Amino acid sequence: MPGPLGKDLLGLAPLSADQIRLVLDTAVPFREISERAIKKVPTLRGATIVNLFFEASTRTRISFEFAEKRLSADTVNVASAGSSVSKGETLVDTARNLEAMKIDMVVIRHGASGAAQFLAERIESNVINAGDGTNEHPTQGLLDLLTLRNHLGDLTGRRICIVGDVLHSRVARSNIWGLTKLGAEVAVCGPRSLLPNAIGEMGVTVFDRIEEAVEWADAFNVLRLQLERMQAGYIPSLREYNRVYGVTRARLEKAPRDILILHPGPMNRGVEIDSDVADGPHSVILDQVTNGVAVRMAVLYLLAGGKPELADVAKKGGA
Amino acid sequence: MSQDLLLRGGRIVDPSQGMDTVGDVLLRDGRVEACGTGIGTPDGADVIDVSGLVVTPGMIDVHIHLREPGREDVETIATGAHSAAAGGFTGVCAMPNTKPVTDNQAVVGFVKRQGEAAGFARVYPYGAISVGQKGETLAEIAEMVGAGAVAFSDDGRPVESAQLMRSALEYARAFNVPIAEHCEDMTLARGGAMNEGIMSAKLGLKGIPAEAEEIYVIRDILLAKRTGGHIHLCHLSTKGSVELVRWGKERGINVTSEVCSHHISLTEDAVEGYNTNAKMNPPLRTAADVEALQQGLADGTIDLLVTDHAPHHYDEKEREFADAPNGIVGLETALGINCTYLLHRGIMTMSQMVDAMSCKPAKVFHLPGGTLARGSLGDVTVFDPNRTWTVDPKAFKSKGRNTPYGGHQLTGQARLTIVGGRVVYRAS
Amino acid sequence: MADQIVELNAGTDNLVLVGIQRRGVQLAERIVRIIKAQEGVDISSGALDITLYRDDLQTVGPRPVVGTTQLPWTLDDQRVVIVDDVLYTGRTVRAALDELADFGRPARIALAVLIDRGGRELPIHADVIGRKVEVHPGQRVDVFIEELDGRDEVLIATRDDEG
Numbered sequence: 001m002p003g004p005l006g007k008d009l010l011g012l013a014p015l016s017a018d019q020i021r022l023v024l025d026t027a028v029p030f031r032e033i034s035e036r037a038i039k040k041v042p043t044l045r046g047a048t049i050v051n052l053f054f055e056a057s058t059r060t061r062i063s064f065e066f067a068e069k070r071l072s073a074d075t076v077n078v079a080s081a082g083s084s085v086s087k088g089e090t091l092v093d094t095a096r097n098l099e100a101m102k103i104d105m106v107v108i109r110h111g112a113s114g115a116a117q118f119l120a121e122r123i124e125s126n127v128i129n130a131g132d133g134t135n136e137h138p139t140q141g142l143l144d145l146l147t148l149r150n151h152l153g154d155l156t157g158r159r160i161c162i163v164g165d166v167l168h169s170r171v172a173r174s175n176i177w178g179l180t181k182l183g184a185e186v187a188v189c190g191p192r193s194l195l196p197n198a199i200g201e202m203g204v205t206v207f208d209r210i211e212e213a214v215e216w217a218d219a220f221n222v223l224r225l226q227l228e229r230m231q232a233g234y235i236p237s238l239r240e241y242n243r244v245y246g247v248t249r250a251r252l253e254k255a256p257r258d259i260l261i262l263h264p265g266p267m268n269r270g271v272e273i274d275s276d277v278a279d280g281p282h283s284v285i286l287d288q289v290t291n292g293v294a295v296r297m298a299v300l301y302l303l304a305g306g307k308p309e310l311a312d313v314a315k316k317g318g319a
Numbered sequence: 320m321s322q323d324l325l326l327r328g329g330r331i332v333d334p335s336q337g338m339d340t341v342g343d344v345l346l347r348d349g350r351v352e353a354c355g356t357g358i359g360t361p362d363g364a365d366v367i368d369v370s371g372l373v374v375t376p377g378m379i380d381v382h383i384h385l386r387e388p389g390r391e392d393v394e395t396i397a398t399g400a401h402s403a404a405a406g407g408f409t410g411v412c413a414m415p416n417t418k419p420v421t422d423n424q425a426v427v428g429f430v431k432r433q434g435e436a437a438g439f440a441r442v443y444p445y446g447a448i449s450v451g452q453k454g455e456t457l458a459e460i461a462e463m464v465g466a467g468a469v470a471f472s473d474d475g476r477p478v479e480s481a482q483l484m485r486s487a488l489e490y491a492r493a494f495n496v497p498i499a500e501h502c503e504d505m506t507l508a509r510g511g512a513m514n515e516g517i518m519s520a521k522l523g524l525k526g527i528p529a530e531a532e533e534i535y536v537i538r539d540i541l542l543a544k545r546t547g548g549h550i551h552l553c554h555l556s557t558k559g560s561v562e563l564v565r566w567g568k569e570r571g572i573n574v575t576s577e578v579c580s581h582h583i584s585l586t587e588d589a590v591e592g593y594n595t596n597a598k599m600n601p602p603l604r605t606a607a608d609v610e611a612l613q614q615g616l617a618d619g620t621i622d623l624l625v626t627d628h629a630p631h632h633y634d635e636k637e638r639e640f641a642d643a644p645n646g647i648v649g650l651e652t653a654l655g656i657n658c659t660y661l662l663h664r665g666i667m668t669m670s671q672m673v674d675a676m677s678c679k680p681a682k683v684f685h686l687p688g689g690t691l692a693r694g695s696l697g698d699v700t701v702f703d704p705n706r707t708w709t710v711d712p713k714a715f716k717s718k719g720r721n722t723p724y725g726g727h728q729l730t731g732q733a734r735l736t737i738v739g740g741r742v743v744y745r746a747s
Numbered sequence: 748m749a750d751q752i753v754e755l756n757a758g759t760d761n762l763v764l765v766g767i768q769r770r771g772v773q774l775a776e777r778i779v780r781i782i783k784a785q786e787g788v789d790i791s792s793g794a795l796d797i798t799l800y801r802d803d804l805q806t807v808g809p810r811p812v813v814g815t816t817q818l819p820w821t822l823d824d825q826r827v828v829i830v831d832d833v834l835y836t837g838r839t840v841r842a843a844l845d846e847l848a849d850f851g852r853p854a855r856i857a858l859a860v861l862i863d864r865g866g867r868e869l870p871i872h873a874d875v876i877g878r879k880v881e882v883h884p885g886q887r888v889d890v891f892i893e894e895l896d897g898r899d900e901v902l903i904a905t906r907d908d909e910g
Contacts, residue, residue: 091638092634092637112639112641113640113641114639117592133641134525136523198519199520
C-alpha cells in the first residue's frame with residue numbers, strides 16, 4: 001500500500017503543499033540521527049535499494065547512500081554511462097531486470113527528462129527521481145525548501161530568486177514548483193538566452209539584471225553555470241557572465257536586507273558565485289548538504305509504505 | 320475483359336466535375352465508364368449497393384513512409400499499401416528516406432514494382448533531392464523520373480543549403496515535378512523533442528520553436544519565386560507558416576502545401592505524461608496553430624491533407640521520450656480524423672474535404688486519377704461519413720501500432736476501396 | 748513515583764529520566780520537577796521517539812509520524828530510567844532499549860510507568876508502577892495529560908475497530 005507520498009517521488013510538480021510539508025516535517029527528527037554517535041536506525045533493515053545512476057554524480061549519490069545506510073537498508077550502486085541507445089540495454093530491460101531481482105526501491109538519475117516516470121510506470125518498486133534530464137530533482141528541491149524554512153520560517157510571501165541557467169536546470173524547476181506551492185514569491189534572474197521562453201507563464205517574476213534581484217530577494221538560489229553553455233553559444237564568455245550576473249560581495253552589500261545564499265553545488269567559484277559569498281556569513285550551502293541526507297531519509301521512510309493486510313496484527317499493539 | 324463493376328445509389332462527390340449527387344458509378348476495364356444518374360445496369364455487372372455512403376474519386380495520400388527497402392520489420396510496401404487501402408486510399412506517395420535511400424533509378428524502380436506486386440493502393444515513389452539525402456549534391460532527378468518517381472524530397476531532413484534548393488527547383492522545372500521540403504532549421508530545432516512552449520517548459524523537454532519551420536517556409540517560397548519552380552511544403556504545423564504561404568500564393572508564386580491529420584486535431588497537450596506516441600516531427604503545437612491550419616484548409620491556402628504515416632517498432636517507441644524516434648502511423652485513421660475534426664465541425668464542406676484528399680493531390684502531383692470523369696482511372700473511395708468507430712491499433716493492417724488515437728472515437732470510415740476497377744478493400 | 752525512582756536509584760547521582768514520546772516525555776518532566784522540589788537537585792532528562800525502531804513498521808499501514816529524540820550527550824555509565832504512560836505488550840520498551848543501546852552503554856536501565864495494564868508479550872517488567880489495572884484485550888487504556896490534552900485523566904474504554 002502506498003504511503004502518504006504515493007508509490008514514487010518523481011517530482012515536486014505532482015505533490016500537494018501538504019505532502020511537501022510532510023516531508024519537511026519528517027526530515028527534522030531524521031537530522032538528529034545524523035548527529036548521534038551511532039548514526040543508524042533499523043527502520044529499513046532488510047530493504048534493498050539500488051542507486052541507478054546513468055549520469056555521474058558523486059555528491060547526490062553519496063548523500064543517498066548515507067541516507068539509505070543510516071536507515072539500515074542494503075545499498076547497491078549501479079553506474080551506467082549513456083542512454084538506452086548507446087549502451088545497448090534499454091531502460092525497459094534494466095527496469096525489468098531490477099524487478100526480477102525483487103528490489104524494494106530504485107533511486108534513478110538519468111539524462112532524459114521523463115526517465116524516472118518511465119521507470120516508475122514499469123516496475124512495482126518505489127522509484128525516487130534523483131534528477132531526470134532537465135525536468136526535476138525533487139530531493140534537491142526539498143532540501144532547498146527545508147533549508148529556507150529553517151532560516152526564514154514560514155515561506156508564505158517570502159521572496160526567493162533563482163539565479164543563473166534556469167533553462168537547463170532541473171534544480172531550478174523543482175524549486176519553482178515547490179516554492180510556489182508553499183506560497184513563496186519566486187523570481188528568476190539570468191541571461192534571457194538561459195531562461196525558458198515560456199518562463200512568463202510559470203508564475204515567476206523575471207529580473208534581467210541582478211541588481212534588481214538584489215533589491216527584491218530574501219534568498220538567492222545560485223545555479224552552476226556550465227562551460228558547455230558558452231561553447232553552445234548561449235552566452236559570450238564566463239568572464240562576462242561573472243561581471244554581469246555573478247553573485248559577489250559588492251553586489252550583496254547593496255542589498256536592503258541580508259540575503260540567504262544557497263547553491264546546489266558543485267560551485268564554479270568566481271563564475272556564478274564568488275568565494276567570499278560562498279564562504280560568507282549568509283551562505284547556508286553546507287546546511288543544504290546536511291539537510292540533504294535528512295530529507296532523503298525522510299523520503300525513503302515515507303515511501304516505504306506498510307502492508308495493511310497485516311495491520312490487524314498490529315492493532316493489538318500498544319505499549 | 321473483366322467484369323463491369325457498378326456502384327449503385329451512393330452520394331457521388333466529385334469536385335473535379337462540380338458533382339454532388341446521388342447516383343451510380345460504372346467501372347469497366349479498370350476505368351470509369353460512366354458516373355451520375357440514368358446509367359442503368361449492364362448485363363453481368365457486379366453490383367454493389369452503396370446507398371447511404373459517399374462515393375468519391377480515389378483518395379491519394381502524397382506523404383507517407385514505407386519502410387522498404389531497409390526496415391521491413393517495421394513496414395513493407397505491401398503492408399503499407401494494404402494499410403492505405405484500409406484507410407480508403409487508392410494512391411500513396413512513398414518518401415525516399417529508406418535504406419538505401421531512394422536516390423537512383425534502381426531503387427525507384429524497385430519501390431514501384433513492389434507496389435504493383437502488392438496489388439492494393441497504387442504506390443508512387445518519391446526520389447531524394449540529394450544523393451543519400453546528405454544535402455550536398457543533386458541526385459539524378461531525370462533518371463528517377465524515368466523510372467517512375469513523381470516528386471522529390473529529402474524529407475526527414477531539410478535541404479540546408481539554399482543554393483542546393485535553388486538548383487533543385489530550377490532543374491526540376493524541366494520535368495514538371497514538385498520539390499517537396501521538410502521545413503526545419505536544424506540549429507533552432509537543436510534536438511528538440513516537442514513544440515517549444517509552456518508544455519515543453521513544464522515537462523523539461525527541449526522544444527522546437529515554430530520559427531524553425533517558418534524560416535524555411537519563407538526561404539523556399541522566395542526561392543520558388545526566383546526560380547519559377549514548384550515548391551511543395553510538407554506537413555505544415557504553425558500559424559506563421561499558413562500566413563507565409565498565403566503571402567506567397569497572393570503573389571502568384573508556385574507554392575503548394577499539405578497538412579497532416581494529426582496537426583488539425585491534436586495539440587501539444589497530447590504529449591502529457593511523456594507519451595511517445597504523440598511524438599513526431601514537426602511536433603504537435605498549440606490550439607492557435609490548429610485553428611490557423613484548419614482555417615488554411617478551409618480557405619484553400621493549404622492544398623492537401625496527408626498523414627505522414629510513419630510506422631515504428633514498438634520497442635523503439637518504448638523509450639525515454641528524448642530518445643524515441645519521431646512519427647506516428649496515420650493511413651487507417653486519416654479519414655475518420657478528417658471527418659470528425661473538419662467535416663462534422665463545419666470547418667470544411669464535404670466537397671472541400673474530398674478535394675483536399677483526392678482531386679488536388681492528383682492535380683498538384685500530376686498523378687492520374689482524382690476525378691470520376693469518363694475515361695479516368697477506375698480508382699474509387701467509398702466511405703460512411705457518419706459511422707462512429709473506436710480506434711483499435713491492434714486491428715491495423717499496417718505493421719505499425721504507434722498512434723495517439725488508440726481508444727479514440729472517430730466518426731467517418733472507409734467502407735470500400737477500388738483500384739483500377741477492382742475492390743482492394745472491403746470493410747467487414 | 749518520584750520517591751520510588753529516587754529510592755530505587757539510591758539517590759540522584761547519574762540519574763537520567765528518558766521519557767518515551769509522546770506522553771512519557773511530559774511525565775518525565777513532571778517527575779524531574781518533583782525531584783527538584785523535594786531534593787533540590789536538577790536531574791538530566793531527555794525525550795526518546797521509538798517510531799523508527801518499532802517492530803511493526805512493515806505492517807502498520809500509513810507511515811507514523813516521527814517525533815523528536817533528544818538525549819543528554821552521553822549515556823555511558825548513567826543510570827537511566829525510562830518513563831512511559833502505559834505498559835502493555837512491552838514492545839515499545841523493547842524498541843526503546845534497542846534505541847538507547849545506540850546511544851551508549853548505561854550502567855543500568857530501569858522502567859517507570861504510570862499504568863501497568865498487564866498483557867505482556869515480551870519479558871519486560873516495570874520497576875516503578877503508578878497504578879496496576881486489570882483490563883482485558885477488548886479494552887484500551889487512554890491516558891490524558893494536562894500538557895497535551897488539557898486534563899489529567901485515565902480512561903478505560905472498549906476498543907473499537909480503528910484501534
